[in-house]
Amino acid sequence: MNKVSKKVVVGNLKxxxxxxxxxxxxxxxxxxxxxxxTIDIGICVSYxxxxxAQMIFQDSNISWGSQNVAKDEKGPFTGEVSVAMLxxxxxxxxxxxxxxRSTAYCESDENIATKFSIVKSKSMTPLLCVGETLIEREAGxxxxxxxxxxxxxxxxxxxxxxxxxxxxxxxxxxxxxxLAASPxxxxxxxxxxxxxxxxxxxNSIDDLKIIYGGSVNSKNALQLCGLESVDGALIGRxxxxxxxxxxxxxxxxxx
Numbered sequence: 001m002n003k004v005s006k007k008v009v010v011g012n013l014k015x016x017x018x019x020x021x022x023x024x025x026x027x028x029x030x031x032x033x034x035x036x037x038t039i040d041i042g043i044c045v046s047y048x049x050x051x052x053a054q055m056i057f058q059d060s061n062i063s064w065g066s067q068n069v070a071k072d073e074k075g076p077f078t079g080e081v082s083v084a085m086l087x088x089x090x091x092x093x094x095x096x097x098x099x100x101r102s103t104a105y106c107e108s109d110e111n112i113a114t115k116f117s118i119v120k121s122k123s124m125t126p127l128l129c130v131g132e133t134l135i136e137r138e139a140g141x142x143x144x145x146x147x148x149x150x151x152x153x154x155x156x157x158x159x160x161x162x163x164x165x166x167x168x169x170x171x172x173x174x175x176x177x178x179l180a181a182s183p184x185x186x187x188x189x190x191x192x193x194x195x196x197x198x199x200x201x202x203n204s205i206d207d208l209k210i211i212y213g214g215s216v217n218s219k220n221a222l223q224l225c226g227l228e229s230v231d232g233a234l235i236g237r238x239x240x241x242x243x244x245x246x247x248x249x250x251x252x253x254x255x
Contacts, residue, residue: 006038006039006040007038007039007040007209007211007225007231007232007252007255008039008040008041008042008166008209008211008231008232008233009039009040009041009042009225009232009233009235009245009248009249009252010041010042010043010044010065010093010127010166010211010232010233010234010235011042011043011044011235011238011239011245012044012067012095012098012213012234012235012236012239013043013044013045013046013067013239013240014046014067014100014236015046016046016240017045017046017049019049019052022045022049022052022053022056023052023056024242025240025242026043026052026053026056026057027056028242028246029043029062029242029245029246030056030057030060030062032242032246033061033062033246033249033250034060034061036061036249036250036253037061038253039232039249039252039253040063040232041061041062041063041249042062042063042064042065042092042093043057043062043063043064043065043239044064044065044066044067044093044094044095044127045064045065045066045067046066046067047066047081050064050066050086050089050091051089053089054089054090054091058090063092063093064089064090064091064092064093065086065091065092065093065094065095065124065125065127066081066086066091066093066094066095067094067095067098068081068094068095068096068098068101068115069081069082069083069086069094069096069115069118069119070082070083070115071111071114071115071118073118083118083119083121083122083124084122086122086124087122087124091124092124092125093124093125093126093127093166094115094119094124094125094126094127095126095127095129096112096115096116096119096126096127096128096129097109097112097115097116097128097129097130097149098129098170099129099131099170099172099175100175103172109148109149109152110152110156112128112149112152112153113152113153113156113157114156116128116153116157116161116165117153117156117157117161120161120164120165125164125165125166126165126166127165127166127167127168127234128149128150128153128165128166128167128168129168129170129213129234130146130149130150130167130168130169130170130193131145131146131169131170131171131172131174131214132145132146132171132172132173133145133172133173134172134173137171137173142171142189143189143192146169146189146192146193147192147196150167150193150196150197154197159197159200159205160205162197162205162208163205163207163208164207164208165208165209166208166209166210166211166231167193167197167208167209167210167211168210168211168212168213168234169181169186169189169190169193169210169211169212169213170212170213170214170234171185171189171214173214174213174214174215175213175214175215175236176215176236176237177214177215178215179215180214180215180216180217180220180224181212181214181224183223183224183227186212186224186227186229186230187227187229187230190210190211190212190227190229190230191229193210194208194210194229209231209232210229210230210231211230211231211232211233211234212224212225212230212232212233212234213233213234213235213236215236215237216233216234216235216236216238216248217238217244217248218238218244218247218248218251221233221247221248221251221252222251222255225251225252225255226255232252233248233252235248
């Protein structure tokens with residue numbers, strides 16, 4: 001099976017930022033990474049700052065997107081933001097299924113599958129987060145947990161829905177813990193996901209990227225993103241520190 005050659009680094013700012021912080025942060029990243037052209041770089045921001053990301057990054061090599069999206073296209077859904085609204089700001093990415101959403105807001109695999117599909121319907125790139133808890137890993141069922149998350153989407157929309165998409169293996173126990181998965185754990189699970197998607201021999205999904213997320217930093221980025229099975233990284237806390245995010249991007253760019 002063919003592998004994508006261009007790696008990707010996406011920063012997830014989570015519920016952080018302000019107009020003043022973003023102005024300095026975005027411009028620092030844009031200037032420092034202006035000559036980086038062998039990887040794709042993205043920044044996912046809270047909804048109110050999409051306009052600012054567009055304004056600052058629109059003439060750069062950095063794309064932007066949201067951290068979530070509504071499962072409905074429009075209607076009486078107070079507080080929700082539709083995928084069409086995201087496209088008004090030329091958003092490229094939308095994170096779906098992040099464990100902080102599914103845990104705190106009880107998002108089901110079925111809802112996440114709908115969101116994944118609706119993002120694809122507007123030619124945006126969904127970034128699907130999958131992963132297991134520490135209890136599930138210790139029980140040895142991490143493959144089953146991740147497979148169920150992916151199969152919910154495939155059963156509903158078919159394998160081809162994964163074209164031009166990103167799946168982030170992000171073990172829940174590693175998020176914000178300073179305890180990233182080992183290179184062996186990341187390699188095993190990213191290969192497992194790739195083999196699971198490609199087991200359907202009737203479809204070629206060569207443009208699917210499988211990345212790792214969970215306590216990625218400039219100290220472990222080379223080990224994790226240097227794996228042949230890993231197509232890049234989803235960066236949480238590290239994306240809030242411009243110098244750290246820049247360093248991670250430069251490391252991945254050097255691979």
